[in-house]
Amino acid sequence: MADNDAPHLCIEKTTGNKTLPLSNLRPSRSGSGPPSLAVLHSTFWNPGTSIRVKFMSGGTPRVRQRVQYYAQQWEQYANIDFRFVADDDPDADIRISFEKDGSWSYLGTECWTIPKDEATMNYGWFDDNTSEQEFSRTTIHEFGHALGCVHEHQSPKALIDWDREAVYAAFVSPDGWSREDVDRNIFNRYTAAEVEESLFDINSIMMYFFPGRLVKSRVGSPVNYVLSVTDKAMITTIYPFxxxxxxxxxxxxxxxxxxxxxxxxxxxxxxxxxxxxxxxxxxxxxxxxxxxxxxxxxxxxxxxxxxxxxxxxxxxxxxxxxxxxxxxxxxxxxxADYQTGTFDTQGLHPWNQPQQKNSARIKFKNGYQDTPNVVVWLSGFDMAKGHNWRIAVSADGIDKDGFTIHLDSWADTVLYAAQASWIAYAKGKDGVASGADDTRNYRPWYPAQEKNGRKVDFKAGMYNRVPKVFAALNYFDFDSARNMRIKVSTPQVTADGFTWHGDTWGDSLCYGVGVSWIAFG
Ligand SMILES: [Zn+2]
The missing domain is CATH 2.60.40.2080 (Immunoglobulin-like)
Known part of the structure; x- marks a missing residue:
């Protein structure tokens, strides 16, 4: 096929013989959407897996950097961690070379069956002059294979009216593909025996580009450079967060x-x-x-x-x-692993009968097998002016069936009402950590301070990539003679931990502030 009317094609490599595996299934998906993106069940990684990736040899620093960048585009939508390790790492799952012909990849975990000194993925045409579009198109596509995605034109629902002789003419050559290779890579489709309703997605990153002259309708396929909407939706159902x-x-x-x-x-x-x-x-x-x-x-x-x-x-x-x-x-x-809810002190007493101590027993809808972790956040409050503003939300008495939530004030604060939200999850849940901290743990309330917060360390070895951390207020103590200004944040998160900040500004007087946080990695 002439270069001027087609981008380079990718060869989907599978182990075994030259016939397509019969085990291809699209994952079943109950509910609304009809996503596409054909994936080979038998080659899926477990969700949350760290997949070790290395470059074997070749590739300039820029080429390697762009491959890593586009590979990791999948991580936004798939709960997979492509961990790029050193060239001499002996235990890499995916091994990339730049020195063989063509661009190709084995499907998903099939790379485990390949000898450790052989490449499982190859990029045949990348160099420092390669465009960003081409890095994007080809790298996301090959790493799609590495996640178990097959070519979209071979999905069971692909109905392409190939002009077969034109296809043979375009692809068969003495030192390249035979007619059988064309049958296998272009015409054959995966079987659909146990396939859920799904649609053919011509915008999929796994769709081959083909020009109009190869199909009877003479309408070719678009060149797809990025993940399509259905690619994103589908890969998220296969590798859920x-x-x-x-x-x-x-x-x-x-x-x-x-x-x-x-x-x-x-x-x-x-x-x-x-x-x-x-x-x-x-x-x-x-x-x-x-x-x-x-x-x-x-x-x-x-x-x-x-x-x-x-x-x-x-x-x-x-x-x-x-x-x-x-x-x-x-x-x-x-x-069901996550149970969530909200609590409002107005379930205990009306707002116009202010009360400093508010607590209630929260029952989980479904009990946990062991004591879960509970994260509580302040979501609202109603306090009188003229008395310092003081509130704290916490959970204690946590057991398999529930916990006691506290929404308290103290000293002369008038607390009319307050609201909190909570999340419970099983202890030891993979990749999830949580905690709470506030200024009372490390400084006296007086004098007021503008900048507050400190470093929190994750349990050693908890994360090998940067998790997402969500922190919200669980406590504050402010002077009511000034405006109430507070902002909590976690601007710098690493795989080892983060620093929470609880800052005020202007002339506000912050005697104390605290956060509850949850991290997902
Ligand atoms: Zn491909």
Whole structure:
């Protein structure tokens, strides 16, 4: 095939003989979507696996860097860690060469059957002049094979009206493919015996480019450079994350801090969508409020659907809310490992009968086999002006069936109401860690300090890549003679730990602040 009308093709390598394996199945997927992306069941890695990848030889520093960069694009949508190790590492799963003909890869875990001194993936045409588009197109495609994805044109649902003689003419050559090779690589399709309803996705990164002259309709396929929407959705169902996703929102991303606005909301799109509406656990991470009125704020999620939800940070009455930030963790509805909920002191007493100590026993919908871990976040509060603002949320008495939540104030604070959200998960769950820390653990409340926080270490060996950390308020103590300004964050996370910050600004007086955090790696 002439180079001027086709990008280079990839040969899908499989071990075994020259016939396609019959075990090809698309994973079944109950629920709504009809995703495509054909994948070979028998070659899947376990979700969460660290796949060790090395370069055998060849490839300039730039070429190697671009291959690593595009390979890791899959990690946003697949719970897989492509760990690039040293060239002389003896235990690499995927071994990349640049010195053989063509670009190809074995499928998924088939690389385990290849002798350790042989390549399992090859890039035949990369050099320092290769374009970003070509690095993207070919690398994401080959690493798709490495995750077990087969060519889209060979998926059971591919209905391509090949002009067979034109295809043979294009691909058969004396020192290249035979007609049998063309049959195997182009015309043969995987069997569909146990395949769920699914669609052929011409935009898949696993779709071969072919020009119009090779099909009777004379309409060719597009050149696909990036993961398609269905590629992302499908690979996420094959390699699911512990929790699907999470995020953060600040009213400052939508408006200036002044003038204050009571009702603030933003629609958040899920990418990719969920098969059914997920649960969304929301915590407050920042507020900036006027000291001259009562402090009233509440962060929450509503209108949760498969593809989107609304996050709100609201105040009411005469409260002046300059800004607010919230973070959230999403949990698939069907994922029973994570139980979540909210607690509102107004279930104990009406707001106009303020009470400093509020606690309740929370029962899990389904009991755990062992005592789980519980993370609690402050999501809202309603406190009188003129008395310092003090609140703490915590969980204790955790057992297999539930825990006791506390939403407390102290000294002369008038606490009308408060809300918290919580997440419980089985102890020892792979890749999940959590904890809580606050300034009371390392400094006295007086004098007030503008910058607060300290380093938290993960348990040694817990992570070999940087996890996602979500932290929200669990405690604060502020002077009510100044505006209430607080922001908690974890700007620098490494595989070993992170530093949480609880900072104030302007003339605010922060006597104390704390966070609860959960990490997913
Ligand atoms: Zn390929």
């Amino acid at each position: 512990q929790t699907h996703n999470s995020g953060a929102w600040s009213t400052l991303s939508d408006r200036l801090w002044y003038p204050p606005v009571a009702l603030n909301a933003r629609q958040i799109d899920f990418d990719p969508p969920y098969p059914s509406p997920p649960r969304v656990v929301v915590g407050l991470t920042s507020v900036d409020m006027y000291y001259g009125t009562n402090l009233r704020v509440k962060a929450y999620a509503d209108n949760i659907a498969e593809s989107k939800f609304r996050v709100h940070i609201d105040s009411w009455a005469n409260t002046e809310l300059y800004s607010g930030d919230a973070t959230w963790v999403e949990a698939e509805d069907a994922d």
